[in-house]
Amino acid sequence: MTAGVAxxxxxxxxxxxxxxTVRTAAGLAxxxxxxxxxxxxxxQAAPPPSTAQLRSQVDRYYQEAEEATERYNGAKEKADxxxxxxxxxxxxxxxxxxxxxxxxxxxxxxxxxxxxxxxxPPSVQLMLSSSPGQYLERASLAHQAGSRQAxxxxxxxxxxxxxxxxxxxxxxxxxxxxxxxxxxxxxxxTVEGKLAEARRVLAELPDEExxxxxxxDVSGAAGAVTAVRADRSAAPRGSMQxxxxxxxxxxxxxxxxxxxxxxxxxxxxAAFDCSGLTQAxxxxxxxSLPRTTYTQINAxxxxxxxxxxxxxxxxxxxxxxxxxxxxxxxxxIHAPHPGAPVxxxxxxxxPFAGASRPV
Numbered sequence: 066m067t068a069g070v071a072x073x074x075x076x077x078x079x080x081x082x083x084x085x086t087v088r089t090a091a092g093l094a095x096x097x098x099x100x101x102x103x104x105x106x107x108x109q110a111a112p113p114p115s116t117a118q119l120r121s122q123v124d125r126y127y128q129e130a131e132e133a134t135e136r137y138n139g140a141k142e143k144a145d146x147x148x149x150x151x152x153x154x155x156x157x158x159x160x161x162x163x164x165x166x167x168x169x170x171x172x173x174x175x176x177x178x179x180x181x182x183x184x185x186p187p188s189v190q191l192m193l194s195s196s197p198g199q200y201l202e203r204a205s206l207a208h209q210a211g212s213r214q215a216x217x218x219x220x221x222x223x224x225x226x227x228x229x230x231x232x233x234x235x236x237x238x239x240x241x242x243x244x245x246x247x248x249x250x251x252x253x254x255t256v257e258g259k260l261a262e263a264r265r266v267l268a269e270l271p272d273e274e275x276x277x278x279x280x281x282d283v284s285g286a287a288g289a290v291t292a293v294r295a296d297r298s299a300a301p302r303g304s305m306q307x308x309x310x311x312x313x314x315x316x317x318x319x320x321x322x323x324x325x326x327x328x329x330x331x332x333x334x335a336a337f338d339c340s341g342l343t344q345a346x347x348x349x350x351x352x353s354l355p356r357t358t359y360t361q362i363n364a365x366x367x368x369x370x371x372x373x374x375x376x377x378x379x380x381x382x383x384x385x386x387x388x389x390x391x392x393x394x395x396x397x398i399h400a401p402h403p404g405a406p407v408x409x410x411x412x413x414x415x416p417f418a419g420a421s422r423p424v
Contacts, residue, residue: 116274122266123278127402130259132386134329134338135357137252141330142356144245147238154235161228168221256329260403281405305375305393311424312376314350319390319398322346322407327400332356337400337407339388343378346390350376352423359385365423373412377422381415391420 114122267275307313322345325336332341340361344354354364362380373379373391381387389399391412400407 114269116271119266119270120274120278123263123270126259126263126266128382128386130256130263130329131339131402132382132384133252133255133259135340135359135386137249137256137330138338138340139357139360140245140248140252144242144249147242147245151235151238151242154231154238158228158231158235161224161231165221165224165228168217168224171217171220260329263402279404281401281408281410307375308422309376309424311347311350311352312374312422315346315352315376315390315423316392316398318346318349319392319407323398323409325400325407327403327405327407329403339400342398342400342407343388343390347423354423358388361388362419362421365421368420368422370412370417370420373420374422377420379412379420380418382418383416385418387415 267278270278307316319342322333322337322342325333327338328336329338330341331337333345337345340356340358343361344356347354354361358380361378362385365378368377375391375393377391379389379391379397381389387399389397389410389412391397392409395412396409397412398407398409401410
């Protein structure tokens with residue numbers, strides 16, 4: 066190996082990041098940091114949400130909470146039905162068990178009697194009779210006893226079979242109930258989460274706007290549509306006659322509920338949610354309505370907005386998530402949202418989705 070070659074081998078290997086590379090990277094890093102600082106400053110300098118934007122967020126959270134509330138109401142209705150059916154099956158199972166025990170005791174009595182007689186077949190016992198008359202009498206009694214024993218066995222088998230069927234049905238209902246209760250808990254968490262978000266954004270609103278929301282004024286304090294206060298004196302009584310006596314009773318109930326608080330999932334008498342109020346109003350008129358907005362809209366006959374009369378149900382939003390009771394003059398009585406009492410409000414303050422007339 067020559068000296069030149071040896072010297073080349075002894076020369077230390079340079080690191081891939083040369084001094085010029087390091088200087089370039091450092092420059093880029095500084096430039097990036099400066100850019101990030103500028104961008105960060107720009108983000109921090111962004112204006113806060115406007116009152117209208119905050120109000121829109123609050124309205125959206127309340128609407129989403131109401132959609133979840135109606136799903137909760139539907140799940141609760143199913144859970145209540147499943148629970149009632151389960152209790153009825155349990156009662157049937159208890160009655161069947163009593164009858165099964167009676168059938169078992171009857172078989173036990175026959176078994177005990179047979180044991181006492183030494184297990185001797187009836188034909189042998191008859192042959193040992195001391196006289197023909199006694200033979201015939203015992204033959205008749207043995208036949209009757211055999212018939213009764215056969216009936217007891219048949220009854221016992223039937224009771225065993227029927228109680229198994231009842232218990233199988235009860236197990237199915239129990240599984241259904243647990244499924245509905247799981248959905249109930251899930252919808253409840255959703256409602257509570259949406260309402261918590263609404264309260265958080267509500268706290269950021271100016272006092273005047275926050276008070277408007279708490280009154281249930283969907284349009285806001287400075288909106289073009291002024292809400293009618295939840296005051297009995299503000300209600301347009303007598304402006305239109307209800308088409309039927311039942312509709313008049315439903316309207317009267319709605320007026321009596323003015324000022325009562327909104328509580329999600331409530332059906333009265335102290336508090337209501339939107340569909341709970343309409344259900345209770347028509348129940349006072351002797352008409353049974355389903356529990357949720359999306360089932361109430363299919364109760365009775367669909368009508369156009371131009372044909373509205375007092376007592377009709379008016380529905381809002383594309384998901385049919387809100388309902389009120391029409392009282393005439395373009396007004397309805399409804400339960401707006403948590404914090405806002407039952408009140409009179411214009412029908413046109415929310416996106417109209419449809420109407421129905423229960424009777």
